[in-house]
Amino acid sequence: MINRKELKPEIQALIEKKNFRDFTPIQQKAYPLIMKGKDVVGISATGTGKSHAFIIPILQLIDTSKDQIQAVVTAPTRELARQLYRQFSEINEFDDSYRIKLISSGMDKSRMIEGLSTQPHIVIGTVGRLKDLFVDEAVLRLDKAEILVVDEADMTLEMGFIDEVDQICGRLNRKLQMLVFSATVPAQLQPFLRKYMNKPVVIEADEDHPNNPQIEHIRINCRHLSYQEKLLRILPGINPYVCMIFARTKDEVKTTSDLLKENGYDIIELHGDLTTRERKQALKAIDSDKTSYIVCSDIMARGLDIPSVSHVISLGLPSSLEYYTHRSGRTGRAGRSGISYLLFNEKDIQGIKTLRTQGFDFEYKDYRKSGWVTVKPFDYRKPKPKNEFDEEVEKIRKRPVKKVKPGYKKKIAAEIDSVRRRQRRLMIKASIKQQQKERAKANQRARSKNNA
DSSP: OGGGGOOHHHHHHHHHHTOOOOOOOOHHHHHHHHOOOOOOOOOOOOTHHHHHHHHHHHHHOOOOOSSSOEEEEEEEEEEHHHHHHHHHGEEEEETOOOEEEEEOOSHHHHHHHTTTTOOOOOEEEEEHHIIIIIIIIIOGGGOOEEHHHHHHHHHHHHTTTTHHHHHTTTOOOOOOOEEEESSSGGGGGGHHHHHHSSSEEEOOOGGGGOOTTTEEEEEETTSSOOHHHHHHHHGOOOOOEEEEEEEEHHHHHHHHHHHHHHOOOEEEETTOOOHHHHHHHHHHHHHHTTEEEEEEEEHHHHHHHOOOOOOOEEEOOOOOOOHHHEEEEEEETTOEEEEEEEEEEEGHHHHHHHHHHOOEEEEEEEEEEEEEEEOOTTTOOOOOOOOOHHHHHHHHTTTOSSSOTHHHHHHOOOOHHHOOOOOOOOHHHHHHHHHHHHHHHHHHHHHHHHOO
């Protein structure tokens, strides 16, 4: 547990400013372990306070009188690195003796090297640029670090950066305390963890259940329309504070963004083809809450902290169903309610069925001229009306039995078979009568025609 009174005065002031009334489960579990020097694997979804689960104890452990790097934090994207840098740097408002440095792709390399004449206490950076300045240029003294944090480890693995993290780790102090935080820990990540972590303690946030009751999950059938065409039809029915629209690929993000702009929507787009300047402008606009719509891919949005998201729209299911949890979890945070829409077509149906088994409670709606209406699920089947024979069979099956005698099941099956045979005989008789009536009518029409 975290005792506020034991924290440094500047950290207490920071917590007060950020209005942290209660620490989240992942923060409560991680803090004492990190303070004891344990290696930790923290599994927690975005929005559960994962970043401050390591920021607070690292700030508590830093000795600003030491003129060396004491903690390194890696991030898979420059957006995440920049966000973590901002979060760490908030401590300087209360104590400017903490030297915190951002080492990120998209920044001028020569200027970064010049700024390392005095080594910082804490380094936050993208994996590739950290490796470049530490392993290749040898100007960043990460070998002095006592703590290494690999943030968003599953995303680091998915983006192909785990080998570069491996190269960094291979040159660090073997007594280094290693902290890995991730939404999931895929099997491919296990060899890396075994190689560098010393008896890690695995902790998991209690609030990571995918079916957050604060989130309303709504499925919308595209039928003959594309995701983008259906999106344009439902947007008039949504009045968001901030709405995140997820597409599978950067090309789909670009296509969707262009279409929304053509139709008069003011949007921010986040995808891998943006220039450094465009990314900075996008993040600045997100921070200022000036735009209501953000169109993005799963990779670009992972880990970004946007607390004002009221609506999420998924253009189809992601390639990995786990990402649907990350998408929908962007809303309904900090005690607020939220709505997650999934625009689906036939190829998404099997995935929806799988999500059902994982506890997601779906509503099926559509937006029409009259407003939002509830519609039948894609797999709805109208129940067949029961007849007297079905009721008779049901009574036989539910008949109370005081003592089961040998041959009981055969006797029940014979009774049911007798009812079914009687039903078939009556159906055949009814069919014969109907045919006789139809033939009589046909003969009468023929006689009437001949007499005429």
